[in-house]
Amino acid sequence: MISNELTKIERLSKLTRIxxxxxxKIRFSKELNRxxxxxxxxxxxxxxxxxxxxxxxxxxxxxxxxxxxxxKDALKNSKSISNGYFKxxxxxxxxxxxx
Amino acid sequence: MKNKLYSKTxxxxxxxxxxxxxxxxxxxxxxxxxxxxxxxxxxxxITLCDxxxxxxxxxxxxxxxxxxxxxxxxKNILTTVGSKILENYTPPYDATVVDKCKSSGAVIVGKTxxxxxxxxxxxxxxxxxxxxxxxxxxxxxxxxxxxxxxxVACGMxxxxxxxxxxxxxxxxxxxxxxxxxxxxxxxxxxxxxxAMASSLECPxxxxxxxxxAALILSIIEGKDEKDANSISTEAxxxxxxxxxxxxxxxxxxxxxxxxxxxxxxxKSVFEKQISALSDQGFEILExxxxxxxxEDFMNNIIYRSEVSSNLxxxxxxxxxxxxNDVKDxxxxxxxxxxxxxxxxxxxxxxxxxxxxxxxxxxxxYIEVQKLRGEFSKKWDRLFKNVDVLISPSAPNLALPVGFGxxxxxxxxxxxxxxxDEGKGYMRLQGMYSVPAxxxxxPAISIPIRLSEGGLPIGINIFxxxxxxxxxxxxxKFIEETVGFRGLIS
Numbered sequence: 001m002i003s004n005e006l007t008k009i010e011r012l013s014k015l016t017r018i019x020x021x022x023x024x025k026i027r028f029s030k031e032l033n034r035x036x037x038x039x040x041x042x043x044x045x046x047x048x049x050x051x052x053x054x055x056x057x058x059x060x061x062x063x064x065x066x067x068x069x070x071x072k073d074a075l076k077n078s079k080s081i082s083n084g085y086f087k088x089x090x091x092x093x094x095x096x097x098x099x
Numbered sequence: 100m101k102n103k104l105y106s107k108t109x110x111x112x113x114x115x116x117x118x119x120x121x122x123x124x125x126x127x128x129x130x131x132x133x134x135x136x137x138x139x140x141x142x143x144x145i146t147l148c149d150x151x152x153x154x155x156x157x158x159x160x161x162x163x164x165x166x167x168x169x170x171x172x173x174k175n176i177l178t179t180v181g182s183k184i185l186e187n188y189t190p191p192y193d194a195t196v197v198d199k200c201k202s203s204g205a206v207i208v209g210k211t212x213x214x215x216x217x218x219x220x221x222x223x224x225x226x227x228x229x230x231x232x233x234x235x236x237x238x239x240x241x242x243x244x245x246x247x248x249x250x251v252a253c254g255m256x257x258x259x260x261x262x263x264x265x266x267x268x269x270x271x272x273x274x275x276x277x278x279x280x281x282x283x284x285x286x287x288x289x290x291x292x293x294a295m296a297s298s299l300e301c302p303x304x305x306x307x308x309x310x311x312a313a314l315i316l317s318i319i320e321g322k323d324e325k326d327a328n329s330i331s332t333e334a335x336x337x338x339x340x341x342x343x344x345x346x347x348x349x350x351x352x353x354x355x356x357x358x359x360x361x362x363x364x365x366k367s368v369f370e371k372q373i374s375a376l377s378d379q380g381f382e383i384l385e386x387x388x389x390x391x392x393x394e395d396f397m398n399n400i401i402y403r404s405e406v407s408s409n410l411x412x413x414x415x416x417x418x419x420x421x422x423n424d425v426k427d428x429x430x431x432x433x434x435x436x437x438x439x440x441x442x443x444x445x446x447x448x449x450x451x452x453x454x455x456x457x458x459x460x461x462x463x464y465i466e467v468q469k470l471r472g473e474f475s476k477k478w479d480r481l482f483k484n485v486d487v488l489i490s491p492s493a494p495n496l497a498l499p500v501g502f503g504x505x506x507x508x509x510x511x512x513x514x515x516x517x518x519d520e521g522k523g524y525m526r527l528q529g530m531y532s533v534p535a536x537x538x539x540x541p542a543i544s545i546p547i548r549l550s551e552g553g554l555p556i557g558i559n560i561f562x563x564x565x566x567x568x569x570x571x572x573x574x575k576f577i578e579e580t581v582g583f584r585g586l587i588s
Contacts, residue, residue, distance in 0.1 A: 012448045015455070016407075017414075017432035020448070024441060031449050040393045041466050049468030050475060053284040053298060053539025054330060054564050062324040069191055077175065077189035088416050089423075089431065 005029035104129050105254035106584075109163055109311045112257065116162055123155050123162035130164045130208060130256060137253040140236060142228045143246040144255075145169050146177045147209040159318060161204030166250045168261040169210040170217060171197055171302065172291035180293045181213040181225040181243075183438040185419040194291020195326065196260055196302045196319040203318050208256045212246030215440050216410065217264050217295050219243055220528070221503035224442045229500065232275060233587050234554055238497035241271030244305065248275035251305045252587060258307070258315050262292055264300035265398070266493070266532035269544035272305050273492030273557030276546045276585035278574075280304045280312040283564045284539030285330035287316075288323030296405040297328075299398070299536045307585065309545060309575045313340055316567065332565055339568045340575050348573055350376060351386040351485030356530060360523020361494045364550045369491045372547060372558055372577070379580070384485055389477040391530045393470070398533045400467040403450035410447050413439075475538045482563040487573055492544040492557035494527035531559050541567045543574050547581045555585065 009029045013020045020028070051057065068074075071084060080087040104112055104126055115121045127150065138144060144166070155162045167173055170180045172190040179185045193201065201207070214224040222230040222245035230245045232238040233253050240249040247259035248271035261268045263281040272279025281303040289301060302319065306312040313335065322331040352373060357366050377383045415421035415435030422434030439447065453463060481488075535542040542561035550556055558577070562570040 008452075009448065012451055012455070016411075016447050016451050017429075017436050018439065018444050018447060019433050019437045020444060024444060028445050028448050031445075032452055040390075040396050040470060041463075045466065045469045045473070047469045047472050049465050050472035051468070052328065053475075053537070056285060056328065056330055059327045061327050073191050077191055079187055089421055089425075 005032055008032060104257075105133065108308055109160070109257050109306075109314055112163065113159070113161070126162055126164060127151055127153075127206075130254070133254040134208070137233065137255060141231045141233050141240075141249050141253065143211055143230050143240075143250040143253070144209040145179055145181065145212050145225075145227055145246070148176060148207050150206050150208055153206045155206065156202065156204040158202065158204035159314070160200060163205045163258070164208045164256045165200060165205045166208045166211050166247055166256040166259040167197055168244050168247045168259065169213050170262055170293045170295070171260055172293065173197055173207065173210065176207065176210060178210065178293065179227070180217075181215040181222075181227065182440070182443070183226045183420060184413050184435070185293070186226070188419045190291075192291065194302070195288035195323045197291065199319045200260065200315070208250075211244070211250050211259060211261075214243035214245075215443050216293075216406075217243040217262070217267055217300070218406075218442050218446050219503060220266060220270065221498060222246060223501075223503040224440055226440055231500070232497045232554075234276060235497060235552075238499055238554070239274075239502065241266075241274045241493070241497065243267040243271075244279075245271045245275075247305050248272045248277055248279070251275070251277045251307060252585065258311055259305040260315075260319070261303055261305050262300050263303045263536065263542075264296055265402075265536055266528050267300075268303045268305065269532065269542060269557075269559055270493045270528065273544045273546060273559070274497040274555060276549075276555030276557075276583075276587075278304075278306050278309055278312045278546070279492075279544040280306070280316060281535060281542045282316055282320065282567060283330075283332075283541045284536075285328055286320050286332060286541070286565070286567070288319075288321070288326040288329045290323055290325040290329075294405075294409040296402045297409065298405060299402060301539075309543070309571060309578050310340060312543065313337055313567075313571050336568055339572050346569075346572055346576075347380070347382070348486040348569060349382045349384055349484070350573070351384045351481070351488045352490065353386055353388045353488075353530075355388060355391065356490040356527070358527060360527050361491065362496055364496060365491050365494060365556055368548045368550075368556045369558060372581075373489075375580070376577075386481060386485060386488070388481070388488075388530070388534075389474050391526070391533070394474060394533045394537060395526075395529045397467050397471050397474070398529070398537055400453055400463060401471070401537075403446070403453040404464045406446055407450035407454050410439075410443070471537060478534060478538055478540075479563075486566070486569050487560050487562045489561075490531045490559045491527075492531065492559040494524055494531070496550055496552070496554040496556065535561050539564055541565070541570055543570055545574050545578055546583050546585050547577065548583065
């Protein structure tokens with residue numbers, strides 16, 4: 001049983017891109033069934049899913065244009081910039097199969 | 100001058116400023132004195148600002164110092180969310196609620212400590228430090244807004260902006276002896292909150308008294324075009340608090356609030372308060388609340404699904420910490436995301452299961468949202484019979500340092516005795532706090548007594564959506580009748 005749970009945790013670790021220590025794997029594996037086994041859910045519940053806690057419906061974002069942050073302000077706090085652009089680490093080719 | 104302003108309300112300080120009996124320098128000096136006296140002992144702040152030279156804008160909060168929980172974006176001020184993964188993140192914009200306070204003349208003192216991404220109830224999961232409770236330095240200030248509550252309790256700012264997700268704002272306010280106000284979901288803009296559980300959390304206020312909390316709410320509320328979740332509503336009527344008249348509210352409470360796990364001192368104070376309200380002529384009704392265990396389940400699925408989704412963005416490329424010396428993108432994701440603490444890793448990994456299992460269980464998240472709608476109707480019916488509900492704010496007094504880890508909720512060694520205490524604690528705390536976040540109700544925690552050992556005990560009042568005035572009027576009435584003065588000597 002525990003090996004099934006560990007396999008599941010390892011798959012989740014890969015899915016979430018989070019490295020786990022062995023003790024974390026053991027600890028987290030104990031929680032896996034806690035939230036998916038429930039008697040509260042009914043089959044064929046035809047109620048509409050609640051989309052907003054205060055009942056707001058059909059709310060749309062403003063579609064016009066607004067004054068954006070200036071380039072200077074947008075870049076001001078960046079740890080690394082180059083020629084007026086954000087500079088990030090180069091995108092690296094994956095050497096492993098992510099799945 | 101020392102500590103004169105600390106005992107006053109924002110209204111009183113503003114009046115003194117207007118009449119030029121004090122200057123903004125006096126306020127700033129006293130706030131600095133309080134920071135010098137307290138910060139090294141309680142560690143309430145992640146970032147302290149140099150606010151002595153701040154240019155004071157005119158407005159209802161001109162010159163009033165305040166602190167901001169570290170998950171609210173602040174322009175050009177470090178915003179870490181208590182996490183190593185954002186330890187170098189400085190936003191180029193303000194959260195709307197922060198902007199509104201600054202535009203009204205308030206001055207930011209600093210960014211307060213919190214549990215990492217709000218995952219915790221003690222501040223012990225912060226990647227930087229644990230905040231201590233100013234009433235007893237061997238105890239915790241609650242969480243996740245523990246830094247904000249402790250800062251206000253010590254006069255390091257006259258109010259704080261924080262956020263509520265489960266019990267993140269009201270519980271710390273209660274155990275630190277200050278007022279915690281969570282408005283109706285949508286009343287205040289969420290724009291600029293570093294998102295964790297988007298349909299549950301909303302910004303709120305920690306202040307020294309009900310009037311101050313209401314004043315700040317009246318400033319930060321309102322529809323915001325940057326947040327499609329925000330709602331246009333009538334402005335909060337502060338005059339209802341000035342009327343100072345007892346209104347005939349029907350007050351509901353449940354016996355379940357006093358179940359196993361509650362501290363006897365909290366139970367006794369709550370029962371006495373119910374009895375006092377009855378003697379004062381309020382109609383007290385014992386009500387049956389909808390199934391708390393089902394609500395806990397719903398809250399867990401929604402919270403976990405939204406956390407899993409929101410925290411997926413920390414990839415080391417767009418912002419925040421980025422791992423170096425990696426051989427490919429895959430390793431970069433892995434190593435960057437290792438900067439999350441063990442507790443946040445636990446949340447993300449197990450939360451992702453909730454999302455993944457959705458497909459197998461008929462789209463779990465959607466099914467739970469249906470159930471949430473069904474239960475929401477039950478609460479609508481309940482609020483036809485009562486105007487407000489009251490409960491204790493927290494089942495325990497301030498918890499001892501280390502409790503979070505010992506109880507197993509945030510990792511560490513699980514001891515059976517403390518684990519059992521932890522379960523009782525969480526069950527009751529969920530009952531007091533889950534309905535307000537799950538259905539968007541407004542709620543307020545006010546301190547009413549000190550325990551024999553000198554620790555604050557609070558009560559929690561919540562009302563139907565957009566019924567803040569009722570809730571605030573009752574809170575003000577109770578505050579005045581009990582006469583609690585939360586001043587730490």
